[in-house]
Amino acid sequence: MTNPFDSAGSKAPPKPFTVTEGRREVRSFVLRQGRFTPAQQRAFDDRWPRFGIDFDGQPRDLDATFGRSAPKVLEIGFGNGAALRYAAQFDPSKDYIGIEVHAPGVGRLLNALADDNADHVKLYHHDAVEVLEKEIADGALDEVRIYFPDPWHKKRHNKRRLLQPAFAELLVRKLRPGGRLHCATDWADYAEQMWDVLDATAGLVNRAGPRGSVPRPDWRPQTHFETRGQKLGHGVWDLLYDKPETGNGESGMEA
Numbered sequence: 001m002t003n004p005f006d007s008a009g010s011k012a013p014p015k016p017f018t019v020t021e022g023r024r025e026v027r028s029f030v031l032r033q034g035r036f037t038p039a040q041q042r043a044f045d046d047r048w049p050r051f052g053i054d055f056d057g058q059p060r061d062l063d064a065t066f067g068r069s070a071p072k073v074l075e076i077g078f079g080n081g082a083a084l085r086y087a088a089q090f091d092p093s094k095d096y097i098g099i100e101v102h103a104p105g106v107g108r109l110l111n112a113l114a115d116d117n118a119d120h121v122k123l124y125h126h127d128a129v130e131v132l133e134k135e136i137a138d139g140a141l142d143e144v145r146i147y148f149p150d151p152w153h154k155k156r157h158n159k160r161r162l163l164q165p166a167f168a169e170l171l172v173r174k175l176r177p178g179g180r181l182h183c184a185t186d187w188a189d190y191a192e193q194m195w196d197v198l199d200a201t202a203g204l205v206n207r208a209g210p211r212g213s214v215p216r217p218d219w220r221p222q223t224h225f226e227t228r229g230q231k232l233g234h235g236v237w238d239l240l241y242d243k244p245e246t247g248n249g250e251s252g253m254e255a
Contacts, residue, residue: 037104037107039111040104041107043106043107043108043110044103044106044107047111047113048110051110051119051121051122051123052110052124053065053122053123053124053135055131055134057134058134058135059134059135059136060136062095062097062136065122066095066120066122068095070120071094071095071142071143072094072095072097072141073087073097073141073142073143073144074096074097074099074136074141074143074145074174075087075096075098075144075145075146075147076128076145076146077099077100077146077149077150078098078099078100078105078147079147079148080105080108080109081105081106081108081109081112083147083220084096084098084109084121085109085112085121086221087145087219088116088118088120089116089118090218090219091219092118092120094120094142095120095121095122097123098121098122098123098124099124099128099131100124100125101126101127103125106123110123129167129170132170132171133170136174139174139176139177140174140176141176141179142176142179143175143179143180144171144181145182145183146163146181146182146183146184147182147183147184148184148185149161149162149183150162151187151189151190161190161193163183163190163193163194164197165201168197168198168204169202169203172201172202175203176243177243177244177245177246178242178244178245179243181239181240181241181242181243182217182220182240183198183239183241184216184236184237184238184239185236185237186225186226186229186235186236188235188237191237194237195210195211198239198241203244204242204243205241205243205244206240206241207240207242208239208240213237213238213239214238214240217240
């Protein structure tokens with residue numbers, strides 16, 4: 001497939017979502033790209049063929065994409081890529097897929113992955129909902145991670161939050177039996193909504209019990225903003241949900 005970022009003189013990647021004429025989608029993000037630097041452009045030009053996955057709307061063989069059979073971990077909205085990079089270094093036995101719509105963060109992570117020689121990480125610059133619906137087969141993922149999604153804290157904007165019932169049901173379909181969903185937020189109101197949605201989603205079991213959270217797991221690094229927020233007395237909630245191996249509510253998952 002043609003690399004969408006190799007056209008001479010391009011100043012930014014194309015929009016990371018499918019444009020449907022006559023239809024206005026309610027999305028969980030607004031593109032606040034900021035400055036797209038020459039270094040980030042070079043990252044797309046030079047690194048994308050190695051670490052990028054071009055969205056084409058067709059189901060994908062992930063083992064073929066990575067060239068091996070290994071557990072598949074998907075991080076949605078990886079931002080500047082710090083958590084995804086850390087996870088790839090923490091446990092290289094797994095394959096990691098990152099999805100992010102903001103091009104500068106993708107560019108930074110592309111360069112970091114090249115520095116790490118991390119061929120077990122692949123990136124999408126696209127809308128996560130479309131990737132999950134069109135390219136990820138049901139039962140293909142061992143884990144989904146969603147760290148500090150946009151809280152859309154104004155009540156009139158809550159409908160834009162990513163963790164909604166339909167999206168939770170989509171995640172359950174994409175997880176294998178025994179798979180895991182890990183969410184983290186520093187907004188108490190969003191944690192409440194996550195519990196409202198995820199505790200009520202068939203096929204997910206809260207590892208800490210109803211409306212429960214767990215200490216930050218080893219595989220998620222503590223961010224600078226998280227450290228600062230905790231010094232100011234702000235809370236952080238890590239929510240772990242298992243998709244049971246069987247229909248009896250027992251997950252069989254290990255930490």
